[in-house]
Amino acid sequence: MNLFEIIGKYHEEFLIGISVTLKIALLVWVIGIFVGGALGILGAKYRKSIGIPSRAISFILSGIPALVFLFWLHYPAQNLFHVVIDGFYSTVFALSVINTFLVADLVRNALLNFPEQYKISAEVSGFSPREIVWRIQLPLIIRQILPGLLIAEIVMLHSTLFGSFISVDEIFRISCRINSEVYRPVEVFSTLAVFFLIISLPIAGIAGWLKKKYSRNLSKV
Amino acid sequence: MIEIKNINVELGINSTKKLILKNNSLKLDKGTITVLTGPSGSGKSTLLKTISLLIHPTSGEVMIDELSYSFPISEEIKLRDHFRINNGRQKMGIVFQDLHLIPHWTNYQNIVYPLKEMSSEQKHKLDFFIDLFQMNYFIHHYPNESSRGEEQRVALVRALMLNPEYLLLDEITSALDPEQTVNILKYCNSIKALGIGILIITHYIPFARKAADQVLFLDNGIIIEKGTNEILSNPKTERLSSFINSLRYIVGIED
Numbered sequence: 001m002n003l004f005e006i007i008g009k010y011h012e013e014f015l016i017g018i019s020v021t022l023k024i025a026l027l028v029w030v031i032g033i034f035v036g037g038a039l040g041i042l043g044a045k046y047r048k049s050i051g052i053p054s055r056a057i058s059f060i061l062s063g064i065p066a067l068v069f070l071f072w073l074h075y076p077a078q079n080l081f082h083v084v085i086d087g088f089y090s091t092v093f094a095l096s097v098i099n100t101f102l103v104a105d106l107v108r109n110a111l112l113n114f115p116e117q118y119k120i121s122a123e124v125s126g127f128s129p130r131e132i133v134w135r136i137q138l139p140l141i142i143r144q145i146l147p148g149l150l151i152a153e154i155v156m157l158h159s160t161l162f163g164s165f166i167s168v169d170e171i172f173r174i175s176c177r178i179n180s181e182v183y184r185p186v187e188v189f190s191t192l193a194v195f196f197l198i199i200s201l202p203i204a205g206i207a208g209w210l211k212k213k214y215s216r217n218l219s220k221v
Numbered sequence: 222m223i224e225i226k227n228i229n230v231e232l233g234i235n236s237t238k239k240l241i242l243k244n245n246s247l248k249l250d251k252g253t254i255t256v257l258t259g260p261s262g263s264g265k266s267t268l269l270k271t272i273s274l275l276i277h278p279t280s281g282e283v284m285i286d287e288l289s290y291s292f293p294i295s296e297e298i299k300l301r302d303h304f305r306i307n308n309g310r311q312k313m314g315i316v317f318q319d320l321h322l323i324p325h326w327t328n329y330q331n332i333v334y335p336l337k338e339m340s341s342e343q344k345h346k347l348d349f350f351i352d353l354f355q356m357n358y359f360i361h362h363y364p365n366e367s368s369r370g371e372e373q374r375v376a377l378v379r380a381l382m383l384n385p386e387y388l389l390l391d392e393i394t395s396a397l398d399p400e401q402t403v404n405i406l407k408y409c410n411s412i413k414a415l416g417i418g419i420l421i422i423t424h425y426i427p428f429a430r431k432a433a434d435q436v437l438f439l440d441n442g443i444i445i446e447k448g449t450n451e452i453l454s455n456p457k458t459e460r461l462s463s464f465i466n467s468l469r470y471i472v473g474i475e476d
Contacts, residue, residue, distance in 0.1 A: 117319060118323055118324075120275060122323070122335075123275075123310070124273065124275070124313070124315045125335035126311060127335065135334070136323055140324070
């Protein structure tokens with residue numbers, strides 16, 4: 001059985017796997033960016049009540065491997081609270097929590113380290129507070145956080161594979177199942193790699209475009 | 222007229238608190254040039270930021286034409302006075318020592334974006350400045366692609382385009398060649414004639430001698446000598462005399 005025969009025979013399974021992977025990734029990205037962004041802004045504004053606790057949780061999370069956190073949420077936590085939650089939601093929840101605190105850290109640090117002199121300069125040039133945020137702070141902050149944010153989101157996409165360990169039918173688990181039937185690891189896992197490239201390359205392209213648009217090198221030449 | 226009375230400025234928090242300006246008073250009239258000089262760390266930039274209400278004094282009074290601000294301001298009044306402070310600040314064009322050009326805008330955008338919409342009169346004015354300060358070859362560069370002297374000219378034109386009633390310039394000639402310094406001197410004299418009050422912070426005594434109607438010498442947070450530019454030739458205090466002598470030793474100033 002060659003590569004095309006495998007894809008032809010198992011295309012529905014592959015599509016299901018891709019769709020589950022994409023669903024998890026999209027949910028994790030959206031939740032992480034919006035909730036993490038808001039948490040970061042609040043953390044910068046209310047340093048003691050929100051900033052410090054958020055930083056502490058982020059610190060603790062950074063010391064726990066994502067897979068251990070996912071397993072803990074899916075097995076011991078559900079056992080402790082006597083609930084049964086589908087692996088898909090456990091994966092989305094675990095990765096969203098990690099992503100939220102990663103994004104919050106990036107946003108909070110960018111806000112706290114924002115050079116005050118640009119705000120003063122804009123203020124004395126007659127810009128309103130709203131204009132200062134939209135035309136000066138936001139582009140500079142995006143420039144600062146964009147590289148880190150994109151790396152974090154690509155890591156999140158790759159981390160969706162951990163869902164396979166708690167029986168989520170995402171693309172990696174589907175590929176393993178197909179491989180166990182046809183026993184053609186080179187073809188199956190090459191197909192998996194190609195699928196990831198197809199998903200990742202457009203994101204990398206958008207990332208590159210955004211980076212070019214917003215992160216012009218501002219250091220002195 | 223801008224007037225400050227008995228201004229004290231304390232900066233820092235808790236154990237690092239330090240009294241930077243001590244009981245200073247001064248007047249800046251429209252249509253005059255005031256030069257503020259003094260050793261590094263004497264509080265010159267802090268005084269400029271206090272006059273422009275970017276730093277709120279610990280105590281004292283700042284008057285900008287008909288607007289008067291007494292300090293300390295309570296938190297409650299601070300909020301209410303936010304708009305009044307903006308009104309006072311909008312009368313001033315400020316060029317900071319560090320210039321603070323917005324890094325993701327070109328030099329041209331740094332000048333025109335604060336104008337919102339540019340009238341044909343402003344367009345002519347900008348063209349005039351671009352010619353006067355020889356900015357044609359770098360006007361569309363980004364600040365990081367420009368030299369310090371080029372950035373200084375951009376920051377100056379940005380302030381001038383806002384039609385200020387007062388112009389506060391912090392070390393505006395520090396990176397300029399003699400020709401550009403002469404251009405700025407000439408231009409300061411011509412805008413002075415239009416009734417704009419100018420405060421210039423500089424260590425460049427020959428510039429101060431040529432430009433100043435009033436000279437203030439600040440040392441250790443206190444204005445210890447003030448007068449016409451004559452005080453730069455015949456200082457009354459030992460401290461100003463030694464300051465000028467040390468500059469004379471380094472750069473050689475004509476008597």
